[in-house]
Amino acid sequence: MAGTNRKRQIITGGPAIILVEPQLGENIGMVARAMANFGLSNLRIVNPRDGWPNDKAVSAAAHADHVIAGVLVFDTLQAALADLNLVYATTARPRDGHKPVRGPVEAGEILRRREDGGERTGILFGRERIGLRNWEVGLADEIVTFPVNPAYASLNIAQAVLLMSYEWMKSGLSNPHETAFDKPEVEPAPKSDLHGLFAQIEEGLDARGYFRSETKRMKAVDNLRAVLTRPGFSTDEINVLRGLFASFDRFGRPGQRMPAGTGEALDDNRGTEE
Structure with missing residues (x-):
């Protein structure tokens, strides 16, 4: 794959990415690829429609093998969140005002601080077609939403994971203008x-x-x-x-x-x- 350098050390760790009832193996694979791009490796899947493991996910992951190999599968969302201290739910739909709502930049910085402090964190993503149900959002501590076109606010799972993974990586840079390729x-x-x-x-x-x-x-x-x-x-x-x-x-x-x-x-x- 162009841009992949196996001689460099792989960055791993970070918040858990939790997918609720994903339907397509291809989407799971593209999520794994997005995570690997920005140094995340903890992928959790709740009740995937087509079961696990999934050959289509492996193919779409484009050599993000360490992410695919470490996937944890859960029957319920509660079980997937049980060991986490802070969870963000991603949604573009208006919700009630009972939970703090953050933008991706602020959420990435908060996740970084909490992880650096020894806590376990996660980011929750919903189904391809309907996203997260209200009760599922209710299990999260805070909401993160993206500054998108209000008339076309729907992102696919891999896009949403990519945006949050990027903010996670950026939050760890000593200089916001820093790049990996000087x-x-x-x-x-x-x-x-x-x-x-x-x-x-x-x-x-x-x-x-x-x-x-x-x-x-x-x-x-x-x-x-x-x-x-x-x-x-x-x-x-x-x-x-x-x-x-x-x-x-x-x-x-x-x-x-x-x-x-x-x-x-x-x-x-x-x-x-x-």
């Missing part, structure tokens, strides 16, 4: 490398008669250096550019003038007088 550290090139690039380009432009006057030359060189100093090139990047420009010399002759209009952006005075 760009490689590159040391900026010394100015001598950059000056060598300038000299090479200017020499090539001179050989082709690009500079039509000294005034034009000064303006073009200033603009060129402004463009090339902006990115903060590394030495390797400058070497790539120097190799590129060097290749041009194999296709031109000293003294050959560039076609009219070529490179106008370099010496464009943008309305200023010479």
Whole structure:
């Protein structure tokens, strides 16, 4: 599977994901995949319609084998929740005002704090067609609901699990802008490398008669250096550019003038007088 790296340590643990009477094995498998994406591994299933194990779930899990292997199956919701200290019920339907209602960001942060404090937590998801019944929501401590389009608020199980799993993972980051895939550290090139690039380009432009006057030359060189100093090139990047420009010399002759209009952006005075 693209994006899977079995050499890296698998992140596991976190809140239990509890599916109430799921109908399709494919949906269970996609839930397992979403959980594995964001470091959750405790999947509990209450009275699955097609029984367990389920070959379609295994196929849809896309190698989230550790989640599938650890699935716990229960006959009743009460049994699935018995060892948990805090449970969220996910729903998009209006309910009575007896339970706190959280958004996914806040719920993820609360789950993280409670788990870090040694408590066992869970997130409850309902059936594909009708979601959770009122009495099932009543067994949860709080409700979590997603900021969705009010006219199209229904999410499938895997989508809902993915959103909460993402918020769980994000709540554990020391920096909200942190990513798992950092760009490689590159040391900026010394100015001598950059000056060598300038000299090479200017020499090539001179050989082709690009500079039509000294005034034009000064303006073009200033603009060129402004463009090339902006990115903060590394030495390797400058070497790539120097190799590129060097290749041009194999296709031109000293003294050959560039076609009219070529490179106008370099010496464009943008309305200023010479």
